[in-house]
Amino acid sequence: MEILAVNSGSSSFKFKLFIMPEEKVIASGQIERIGQTGSIVTIKHHGGEKYERKDNIKNHKEAVQELMDLLLELRIIKDYSEIDGVGHRVVAGGEYFDHSVIVDDNVIAKIHEIAEMAPLHNPANLVGIEAFKKILPQATSVVVFDTAFHQTIPEENFIYSVPYEWYEKYGVRRYGAHGTSHRYVAGEAAKLLGRPLEDLKLVSCHIGAGASICAIKNGKSFDTSMGFTPLTGVTMATRSGDVDVAMISYMMEKLNIDSMTEMIYMLNKESGLLGISGVSQDSRDILQVAHANHRAQLSLDILVKDVVKYIGQYTFEMGGLDGIIFTAGVGENSDEIRAAILERLGFLGITIDQEENQKRGVTNIISGPDSKITVMRIQTDEEVMIARDVMGLSQK
Numbered sequence: 001m002e003i004l005a006v007n008s009g010s011s012s013f014k015f016k017l018f019i020m021p022e023e024k025v026i027a028s029g030q031i032e033r034i035g036q037t038g039s040i041v042t043i044k045h046h047g048g049e050k051y052e053r054k055d056n057i058k059n060h061k062e063a064v065q066e067l068m069d070l071l072l073e074l075r076i077i078k079d080y081s082e083i084d085g086v087g088h089r090v091v092a093g094g095e096y097f098d099h100s101v102i103v104d105d106n107v108i109a110k111i112h113e114i115a116e117m118a119p120l121h122n123p124a125n126l127v128g129i130e131a132f133k134k135i136l137p138q139a140t141s142v143v144v145f146d147t148a149f150h151q152t153i154p155e156e157n158f159i160y161s162v163p164y165e166w167y168e169k170y171g172v173r174r175y176g177a178h179g180t181s182h183r184y185v186a187g188e189a190a191k192l193l194g195r196p197l198e199d200l201k202l203v204s205c206h207i208g209a210g211a212s213i214c215a216i217k218n219g220k221s222f223d224t225s226m227g228f229t230p231l232t233g234v235t236m237a238t239r240s241g242d243v244d245v246a247m248i249s250y251m252m253e254k255l256n257i258d259s260m261t262e263m264i265y266m267l268n269k270e271s272g273l274l275g276i277s278g279v280s281q282d283s284r285d286i287l288q289v290a291h292a293n294h295r296a297q298l299s300l301d302i303l304v305k306d307v308v309k310y311i312g313q314y315t316f317e318m319g320g321l322d323g324i325i326f327t328a329g330v331g332e333n334s335d336e337i338r339a340a341i342l343e344r345l346g347f348l349g350i351t352i353d354q355e356e357n358q359k360r361g362v363t364n365i366i367s368g369p370d371s372k373i374t375v376m377r378i379q380t381d382e383e384v385m386i387a388r389d390v391m392g393l394s395q396k
């Protein structure tokens with residue numbers, strides 16, 4: 001079977017085309033910096049690699065079209081009809097979905113209904129689902145939810161300290177996100193540690209444009225930093241992370257804004273590293289100027305402190321810690337940010353193997369042999385998880 005796994009992030013659109021069940025990748029690629037100046041298109045396939053900067057990819061619909069054109073142009077496929085299944089990452093599934101499902105009208109309606117639980121993502125995810133339905137009408141279409149993995153979180157960790165009816169009547173609770181990634185890296189961590197996942201207490205730090213920290217106890221999500229929506233938790237590329245909500249009404253008055261939607265937009269799109277630094281939302285740009293720019297350095301210091309804070313919180317909640325995982329764009333690629341976080345955890349007996357930490361494009365253990373807690377950098381693969389679910393559901 002040829003299965004296309006599609007992963008729309010807030011700043012990126014990633015895909016992998018697999019032959020299943022072999023899990024052989026025929027082509028993979030990503031379109032980064034969607035909607036920013038100079039989107040970056042990268043595609044790897046058997047014939048080589050294509051890398052291009054493009055200024056006209058404004059949204060996820062244009063990203064889908066760009067990808068489908070390139071699959072034919074680069075002769076990765078001969079015809080769209082070759083593709084048997086397509087799997088989509090959808091961020092919010094609410095309490096409706098604790099597993100992946102085949103797309104039908106009811107599923108689409110539910111994703112629409114709870115779009116406010118992931119305002120930057122669910123609408124873009126739906127654009128992808130609809131666009132592919134037109135281009136690949138013959139393919140089985142499956143959705144894989146970020147929130148599904150977190151449905152095991154115990155009540156004391158998902159109920160907010162607000163009137164209980166808000167949960168009962170309106171579904172207000174912590175849902176989390178990045179579950180497919182946290183689930184994948186937890187499995188890989190158990191392999192690296194050579195121990196059963198069911199025996200482990202792990203903290204997974206998925207730090208990309210969106211970032212979330214997850215406590216994984218005995219293989220199950222136990223707590224996570226994102227909440228009702230992917231806005232809370234640690235400081236992100238453009239999202240504020242945790243803030244005091246009372247500040248919002250105060251700022252609405254100061255800024256003479258009467259729309260709550262506009263305020264939430266500012267917390268989602270104009271805050272985080274971008275808001276603090278005033279330089280960029282891309283940590284690569286910030287790292288370049290941080291030595292000479294106080295606000296740029298401050299934004300990184302706050303990110304580092306936030307991650308340290310959650311690792312501490314989750315270690316105490318779980319009553320121990322066997323391993324720390326770094327994953328996603330920043331977590332996998334920035335040795336500086338990983339090192340800054342780990343240096344602050346030195347008092348726990350964590351040491352860093354600098355040589356391992358500085359390697360690029362690998363999955364490895366980056367703590368020293370004497371470290372009390374094993375630290376791993378794991379390349380996430382949300383796409384293979386998506387492809388497995390598409391195959392499983394297609395065969396039912």
Ligand SMILES: Nc1ncnc2c1ncn2[C@@H]1O[C@H](COP(=O)(O)OP(=O)(O)O)[C@@H](O)[C@H]1O
Pocket residue numbers: 009010011012207208209210237281282283284285287328329330333334
């Ligand atoms: N070498 C690097 N150093 C620091 N940050 C990096 C590096 N490479 C990528 N990133 C960051 O990773 C982020 C994208 O991560 P990714 O997980 O792909 O995002 P998302 O899926 O949330 O769109 C970007 O904000 C970028 O700044």
Ligand SMILES: CC(=O)OP(=O)(O)O
Pocket residue numbers: 008009010011091121146177178208209210211230
């Ligand atoms: C949920 C979320 O923030 O996803 P991403 O990091 O891909 O934007």
Ligand SMILES: [Mg+2]
Pocket residue numbers: 009010208328
């Ligand atoms: Mg992502």
